[in-house]
Amino acid sequence: xxxxxxxxxxxxxxxxxxxxxxxxxxxxxxxxxxxxxxxxxxxxxxxxxxxxxxxxxxxxxxxxxxxxxxxxxxxxxxxxxxxxxxxxxxxxxxxxxxxxxxxxxxxxxxxxxxxxxxxxxxxxxxxxxxxxxxxxxxxxxxxxxxxxxxxxxxxxxxxxxxxxxxxxxxxxxxxxxxxxxxxxxxxxxxxxxxxxxxxxxxxxxxx
Numbered sequence: 001x002x003x004x005x006x007x008x009x010x011x012x013x014x015x016x017x018x019x020x021x022x023x024x025x026x027x028x029x030x031x032x033x034x035x036x037x038x039x040x041x042x043x044x045x046x047x048x049x050x051x052x053x054x055x056x057x058x059x060x061x062x063x064x065x066x067x068x069x070x071x072x073x074x075x076x077x078x079x080x081x082x083x084x085x086x087x088x089x090x091x092x093x094x095x096x097x098x099x100x101x102x103x104x105x106x107x108x109x110x111x112x113x114x115x116x117x118x119x120x121x122x123x124x125x126x127x128x129x130x131x132x133x134x135x136x137x138x139x140x141x142x143x144x145x146x147x148x149x150x151x152x153x154x155x156x157x158x159x160x161x162x163x164x165x166x167x168x169x170x171x172x173x174x175x176x177x178x179x180x181x182x183x184x185x186x187x188x189x190x191x192x193x194x195x196x197x198x199x200x201x202x203x204x205x206x207x
Contacts (some may be wrong), residue, residue, distance in 0.1 A: 003035055005043050009053045016054065021096045024050070029098065055097045055104055062086055062110045072122040073192050079114055080140055080188045087144045095148045098141050105137060113136075123199050136191055142189050147180055156183065 011032045015024050026047060032035040044050050064082040067075050087094040099102040105112050115133045124132050146152040 003033065003039060003043055005053060006019050006057070007033065008040060008050065009057045012050050013058065013090065014093065016093045016096075020092045021051065038186050043154075051096065052101065054093060055101055058086070058090055058093060059104065059111065060193070062111070066116060068117055072118050073196075075118045075121075076115075076136075077185075077188055077194055079111070080117065080184075083111055084144060084184060085150065091122060091148050095145060098148075100147045108182070110188075124195075124197060132195070139187065139191060143184060147184070152180060152183065 008029065012024055012029055015028060015032060024047060026040055029050065030040055034039075044053065062083065064079050066130050067078065070078075076179050105115075112133070115136065116129050119133050119136070120126065144150065146155070
């Protein structure tokens with residue numbers, strides 16, 4: 001079968017999902033494709049280009065249910081939940097993209113176009129839509145990054161200052177029981193409440 005960029009990205013994603021980004025090399029990718037390593041360079045210049053191509057491919061495949069008649073708050077919740085589902089479907093790739101690819105989200109990405117449409121529908125003045133959407137994405141990606149690398153569980157298990165010295169230690173089992181679904185919903189509800197407050201005060205979203 002002839003080599004194509006799409007085929008290369010699909011094979012790279014399989015390696016990343018199974019073994020992580022660090023395991024991806026051009027030689028291993030060629031082996032996965034049963035191809036000569038040098039032949040890959042006719043389609044992609046290097047590993048970084050492969051990673052960008054894989055990230056763009058996965059991002060372009062993002063889909064969310066469109067609820068045009070639903071309140072904007074519910075549309076935000078659904079969009080964020082679907083984005084989180086995508087992150088957990090490809091955790092190694094998404095964690096890498098969040099931290100190493102500042103241009104991971106592009107203007108024509110389904111996630112960005114949907115989010116900006118919802119923010120505008122909420123009543124945010126058009127000049128402030130991009131910065132409002134960008135701030136919301138930054139918060140969501142920050143939470144997802146902490147969730148994927150285990151930081152969120154660790155932080156949520158820390159005792160607050162002044163906790164009794166003889167309080168029971170937090171065990172690994174306790175950490176596993178932390179409801180990350182609930183914490184993610186709390187983050188989205190907080191974002192929504194903040195935006196509702198800004199709009200209710202008649203100050204737009206960013207001023």
